[in-house]
Amino acid sequence: MPELLRTLLAFALVLGVLVFVHELGHYLAARWRGVHVDVFSIGFGRPLLRWHDRVGTEWRVCPVPLGGYVKPHGFEGPDEASPEQIAAWLPGRTFHDKPVLSRAIVIVAGPVFNFLLAIVLFAGLFMLAGRPEIHNVVGQVMPGSAAEVAGLKPDDVIVRIGDRAVSDVADIQARVAAEPGERTELTVRRGNLTMTLPVTVGTVTDKAGGRTGQLGVMFTATVSKPMSPLAALVAAVEETWHLMVQTLTGLWQMLTGRHSAKDLGGPLRIAQMSGQVAHYGAASLVSFMALLSVNLGLINLFPIPVLDGGRLVFYGLEALLGRPVSRRVRDISFQAGFAVIAGLFLFSTFNDLSHFGLFRWVASLSG
Secondary structure, three states: OOHHHHHHHHHHHHHHHHHHHHHHHHHHHHHHOOOOEEEEEEEEOOOOEEEEOOOOOEEEEOOEEEEEEEEEOOOOOOOOOOHHHHHOOOOOOOOOOOOHHHHHHHHHHHHHHHHHHHHHHHHHHHHHHOOEEEEEEEEEEOOOOHHHHHOOOOOOEEEEEOOEEOOOHHHHHHHHHOOOOOEEEEEEEEOOEEEEEEEEOEEEEOOOOOEEEEOOEEEEEEEOOOOOHHHHHHHHHHHHHHHHHHHHHHHHHHHOOOOOHHHOOOHHHHHHHHHHHHHOOHHHHHHHHHHHHHHHHHHHOOOOOOOHHHHHHHHHHHHHHOOOOOHHHHHHHHHHHHHHHHHHHHHHHHHHHHHOOHHHHHHHHHO
């Protein structure tokens, strides 16, 4: 299959599934809490397909696969609705009339379904193919690397970096990546001996000029035997939680300047990576989909107006104050939230284009 076609199909599949599951969470929670759903849309733009189900919800498939939405009945509220909209409301089925807890459940269900999707995907992989496990045991040392200069050897077990114990490979990678060019010490187990090796962390500079620390080792990896359903489910929950912690840690490192924000990728990078992982087979694509599902769930829980997390903040304030936040505050907050999201989208797209070398190519043409 041509690479471009594979990339487009993989991107549409990955994003389509993630968006559908996210919106399905909102939809099912709304139905559970007695709220009618007017529209369930996958994608944006003029609908390519549309139909009504037996309860009156309009389902849409639209051409721009960068999201989707569920529109609960009466979502806009009395102070925002037109007289025509108010006249068309179904008594007892509107979103705004429900208790604050019910509205919060409808909103939080989208991210929760993304986490559940990741658990289901991981559990299926672990049952069918086993669980990949990367150990903090050095498998290979790259020639000329910081690890070789420090004296690391195959089969060494890294147990501490500086004064901090490390529990797994992800912990090692996060610590090293955040310290390019730093002098520190590696505590390793070599056979029955424990030794300390001074090391200067290597530095890798990406195309956008970001600096990342690197040791220059490959760790040993194994794949367990296929797991029983219960063991696979437990391992899938652990893996999903681990990814959530990793994602939040990486974000905190960006916010505190310990990691370059130039690594923040957008839809173009996701499309590229979708095509790349699809090349390695279904298992790789499913793992990538689970990773993105965790990220989508977390992002939507950020306390930014227009995202699910921002609405949950408003509902929390409503529960504390005993009344909804004023419309003026909501309007200003949503405008600010939209500006933040638009800025992040533009910034991540700029990073993607820089990663692809577009600006260097344009500069070479003008030179």
